[in-house]
Amino acid sequence: MNDPYAVLGVSRDATDDQIKTAYREKARKYHPDNYADNPLSDLAAEKMKEINEAYDAIMAQRRN
Numbered sequence: 001m002n003d004p005y006a007v008l009g010v011s012r013d014a015t016d017d018q019i020k021t022a023y024r025e026k027a028r029k030y031h032p033d034n035y036a037d038n039p040l041s042d043l044a045a046e047k048m049k050e051i052n053e054a055y056d057a058i059m060a061q062r063r064n
Contacts, residue, residue: 004054016062023055 005012008022030048035041 002050002054004057007050007054008058019055019058023051026051 005014008019008026010019010022014022027048030044030051032041032045032048035044038044
């Protein structure tokens with residue numbers, strides 16, 4: 001996976017709230033439901049998967 005911070009568009013010293021806000025903005029933009037009956041639905045699903053993995057990686061790293 002790419003740098004999870006770059007995927008979400010935040011710096012490494014971003015607060016948890018900033019990370020959560022960035023995640024929600026990206027999720028809202030790329031959610032597959034927004035691309036129903038659209039040829040870009042597969043691309044949106046891949047991007048959403050990448051966003052989820054990045055957020056999970058950051059949160060797991062901060063918990064440890």
